[in-house]
Amino acid sequence: MIIRFSKLSIMTNLENRKEIIMEEEIGIKENERGWQDGMSKNITFIVTKDCQLACKYCYLVGKNEKERMTWQVAKKVIDYVLDNEKQFKEQSVIWDFIGGEPFLEIELIDKICDYIKTEMFRRNHHWFDSYRFSFSTNGINYDDKRVQRFIEKNIDHLSIGITIDGTKRKHDLNRIWKGSGGEEQGSYDDVVRNIPLWLKQFPDASTKVTISSADIPYISESVLHLYSLGIKEVNINVVFEDVWKDGDDNLFEEQLMILADEIIDKGYYKDYACSLFSDSIGKPLDAALDNQNWCGAGKMLSVDAAGNFYPCTRFAAYSLRSKRPVIIGNVTEGIDENLLRPFLTLDRITQSPQECIDCEVASGCAWCQGENYDAAETDTIYQRSTAICKMHKARVRANNYYWNKLYRKLESEGKRNDYDTVSKKSGSQSC
Amino acid sequence: MLKYLIVQLDDSAPSFCHYPDSEREPKLIPLDTLRKGLLRSMKENLTVQFIYPDYELPNEYAALIDSVYHADIVSVKSENSGLLAGAEVIVINSLENLENFKFAEGKAYVWRTSISDFLKNNGKLSMILPRIDRLNVVFTDVANFNDSLKVNYAKALDKLAEVIVAEYDRQHPVQLNLLTDRILLDEMNNCNAGDECITLCPDGRYYICPAFYSDSKNAVGDVNNGLNVKNPQLYRINHAPICRTCDAWQCRRCVWLNRNLTLEVNTPGRQQCVMTHLERNASARLLENLRNNKILGLTKVLYGRTLLYLPGLLFGFEKCGRGCK
Incomplete structure (x- = not known):
């Protein structure tokens, strides 16, 4: 029997090997790469624009209870995507469900997923057995019987991220119940009760923490708190919107250094990961060799309740403060290339802008195409917002501190050379 | 760097390019606005091009226009025969007018046509090209081009190339933008609206080009406060990822078409790319024919030129589903 390995699978295997070496031999927990290392097609159903919460930093400015996807629209989306197999050549697919809060529509989602599985099998589609269903949820309905039934049914093809922002005071600062009016009601208790069940079902699950200006002082305690809950990977990003005040960068740096000390001194780096610290960030980028776009907008496909297609959810009307939505087609007419x-x-x-091109610590500085578009002076996706510039630079300073301290420790333990070897070997080139 | 100022003298001035003819009522640019615009052009060394309405302008306008170096763009329907006789660019909308027009030496003529009319009538150009020094074919419906028209468009271009070879053979180096521009150029030669060229319209506002005049929200400044082009870099070739690596140098790279088709001024729609690529390849075959017929000498610049025929139509980002280059 001839076993064929695609370039993708070889690369993924190499990356997995690196992760194993990093964790088992050197003892540094690495951030997990996305499923299929981002090589899959991402198709996002905006099943509802409703959510139980009204998080203060949420970029979804147009949430509402009315725009819920119908089965008819969802079916048309699936049929369109599967009918046009040549148009979607990616090796794998992630069927993503987003809201608002996607689990508010669990019955629809269950029907959608059943139909997808049946159709992929019936059509002998190349995505059959190479798919995931992915959810980012606020976790409130996680223990709902219908949600649990769905999880049980699909668990081998499921990724679920519950968003919990850290300690109760950090989480409740932003993630409050909708309509809680004058007396804000935080949602921490309603989420944290579901964490043990979630981790039992998905032991390697990660959470996503969002940082805005007000919650900088709680970063360190929050990451450590999430570790204490058993969450081994914490992905953090600062909001891309222009919300940053004078001095926020220094506070941010201070918090990250406190966190760095805790992670290294107490040895958390062996079993836990935090995306704020990465040995690849803070370097200059080559104009020719490192010219890739950061964001995957356009390579994914997002669809709303009306059956309109978007290059990413961030280009739908409910995500935009000041710009028109960018609709790239619909379920009836298809995608306008x-x-x-x-x-x-x-x-x-x-x-x-030139300051970013010349930046000496450019690597790892992220951007959101939708926010770039929303903040741009003209209706363009070609004007990069620099709102997070000083926050990135603060992160780089703390990150340098982290790695200098960790390398020194590894060296004293005789593990530094092993780490360097694995790091160099892992350098992979994208397509 | 800004080099040209286009002045649309009247709201009703006909189109000379891809954008549709104006449906507005006649309304002249105020004399004071025109004066301010021309003053700016003199201070900034801008070459001025006027787009005229079909009716005759009042004398005071003619005098002001005559006070600066300029070129005139005039419709064949102009009621001002003197203006028509002296104009540098004459715009013709119908094939009938084109067939019957008495062309003057050394002038450029613009034929605005739909793609279907061009495909139907291009054979008639074999009678026109011998009588004309330069013809610019401008399509008014580029958005309608689709893959089913590719073969016919390529055939039409090849037929016209045969006419051009014959004209060269009889010592008449006729220029047809679709075919001869590419073999005469050393680099990209685009419209460059928004970068090298800006338009002053009768409302006193500046626009990237006359096509954007349809909506005052598109204005990029006015005669009183000056120019204010936001994201000006996006009008430059080095900020056009598809175009900066393309060698269809004859392409107009129309930023108005770009914005209509892709929502971005720096990104062309596929139609524009496919059409210009077919023109580029037809130009390569034309150059080869001229060389084979040993009639390059007529235009010395063609000596030593090479232009490889590139059969593929795939662009870098289309080769890979992930958009990598």
Whole structure:
């Protein structure tokens, strides 16, 4: 029997090997790469624009209870995607469900997923057995019987991230119940009760923490708190919107250094990961070799209740403060390839101002294409927002501190050379 | 760097390019607005191009226009025969007018046509090209081009190339933008609206080009406060990821079409790319024919030129589903 390995699977295997070496031999927990290392097609159903919460930092400015996807629209989406197999050549697919809060529509989602599985099998589609269902949830309905039934049924093809922001005071600062009016009601207690069940079902699950100006002082305690809950991977990002006040960068740096000390001194780095610290960030980027776009907008496909297609959810009307939505097609007429062109040809240099091109700590500085569009002076996705510049630089300073301290420790334990070897070997090139 | 100022003298001035003819009522640019615009052009060394309405302008306008170096863009329907006779660019909308027009030496003529009319009538150009020095074919419905028209468009271009070879052979180096521009160019030669060229319209506002005049929200400044082009870098070739690596140098790279088709001024729609690629390849075959027929000498610049025929139509980002280049 001939076993064929694709470039993708070889690369993924190498990366997995690196993770194993990093964790088992050197003892540093690495951040997990996404399923299929981001090589899959991501198709997002905006099943509802409703949510139980009204998080203060939420970029969804147009949430409402009315726009709920119907089965008819969902079926059309699936049929369109599966009918056009040649248009979607990616090796794998992630069927993503987003809201608002997606689990508010669990019955619809269950029907959608059943139909997807049946159709992929019936059509002998190349995604059959190479798919995931992915959810990002506030966790409130996680123990709902219908949700649990769904999880049980699909667990081998499921990724679920519950968003919990850290300690109760940090979480409740932003993640409050909708309509809690004058007396804000935090949602921490309603989420944390479901964490043990979630981790039992998904022991390697990670959570996503969002940082805005008000919650900088609680970063360190929050990450450590999440570790204490058993969450081994904490992904953190600062909001991309222009919310940062003078001095926020220094506070941020201070918090990250406290966190760095805790992680290293108490040895958390062996079993836990935090995306704020990465040995690849804070380096200059080559204009030609490192010219890829950061964001996957346009390579994913997002669809709303009306059956309109977007290059990413962030381009739907409910996500935009000041710009028109960017609709790239719909379930009836399909995708307008012309409207995808700007997304597929975006590169780092073309959209960046000179200060970013010349930046000596550019690597790891992220951007959101939707926020760039929303904040741009004209209706363009080609104007990169620099609102997080000082926060990135603060992160880089703390990150340098972290790695200098950790390397020194590894060296004293005789593990530094092993780490360097594995790091160099892992350098992989994307397509 | 700004080099050209286009002045649309009247709301009703006909289109000379891809954008549709104006449906507005006649309304002249105020004399004071025109004066301010021209003053700016003189201070900034801008070459001025006027787009005229079909009716004759009042004398005071003619005098002001005559006070600066300029070129005139005039419709064949102009009621001002003197203006028509002296104009540098004459715009013709119908094939009938084109067939019957008495062309003057050394002038450029614009034929605005739909793609279907061009495909139907391009054979008639074999009678026109011998009588004309330069013809710009401008399509008014580029968005309608689709893959089913590719073969016919390529065939039409090849037929016209045969006419051009014959004209060269009889010592008449006729220029047809779709075919001869590419073999005469050394680099990209685009419209460059928004970068090298800006338009002053009768409402006193500046626009990237006359096509954007349809909506005052598109204005990029006015005669009193000056120019204010936001994200100006996006009008430059180095900020156009598809175009900056393309060698269809004859392409107009129309930013108005770009915005209509892709929502971005720096990104062309597929139609524009496919059409110009077919033109580029037809130009390569034309150059080869001229060389084979040993008639390059007529235009010395063609000596040593090479232009490889590139059969593929795939662009870098289309080769890979993930958009990598």
